[in-house]
Amino acid sequence: MTARTGPATLLVIAKAPLPGAVKTRLTPPYTPQEAARLAEAALADTLDAVLAAPARRRVLVLAGEPGPWLPPGIEVVPQGAGGLDARLAAAFAGCAGPTVLVGMDTPQVTPALLAPALAADARRDADAWFGPAADGGFWALGLAEPDPDLLRGVPMSTPTTGAAQRARLTGAGLRVRDLAVLRDVDTAADAARVAARAPGTRFAAELTRIDRLARIGRRVRR
Structure with missing residues (x-):
């Protein structure tokens, strides 16, 4: 078994779920504290999926400090400096052999969605796996041979980020295969759609709880 065909390293890049530091586009309608609880639930769902998926290593690339939400079996390394492209590049630079990176914004992710x-044999006829996001970004990127230069300089957080990243891969001569399209949780509308598609997640349960408390609060104020 060669390094290219062996088990992959699974990376999750995330921010510690602190009020005011995560999911700021959820406020309003949600408070910074509510947005942080939703971020924590989304991260927990993502880590659950990573723990249930086959991998050589499972690594959380974290901006901030780990908290009680971190389950056993996950290594933690700090994020690098710079923009998101530089931080993603640094995450891949710390790995050897096949590596798959996901974000914390898709709590609906499952081992089945990551399985391809x-x-x-995932690298038999593919050099890269690409998970497009509905907003034009990407939620997953797998490389048979990690190369940080495949990410450095790619414009991030734009409607064309996914297309630019995929073009970088194909422009380097890589054979790219696509994963399913998923929706990132960025706005309140995104949150509602993702929770509806994945009602059994911690994220959906936390969103339901927050919305229920808000409805009760509105009735009390009448």
């Missing part, structure tokens, strides 16, 4: 990029 993690299968034993």
Whole structure:
């Protein structure tokens, strides 16, 4: 078994779920504290999926400090400096062999959705696996041979980020296979749609709880 065909490293890039530091586009309608609770639930769902998926290593690339939400079995390394492209590049630079990176914004992710990029033969006819996001970004990126230069300089957080990143891969001569399209949780509308598609997640349960308390509060104030 070669390094290219062996088990992959699974990376999750995330911010510690602190009020005012995460999911700021959820405020309003949600408070910074509510947005942080939703971010924590989304991160917990993502880490659950990573723990249930086959991998050589499972690594959280974290901006901030780990908290009680961190489950056993996850290594933690700090994020690098710079813009998101530089931080993603640094995450891949710290790995050897096949590596798959996901974000914390898709709590609906499951081991089944990750499976094509993690299968034993995933790199037989692919050099990269790409998970497009509905907003034009990407939620997952797998590389058979991590190369930080494939990410450095790609414009991030734009409606064309996904297209630019995919073009960087194909422009380097890589054979790219696509994963399913998922929706990132950025806005309140995104949150509602993702929770509806994945009602059994911690994220959906936390969103339901927050919305229920808000409705009760509105009735009390009448």
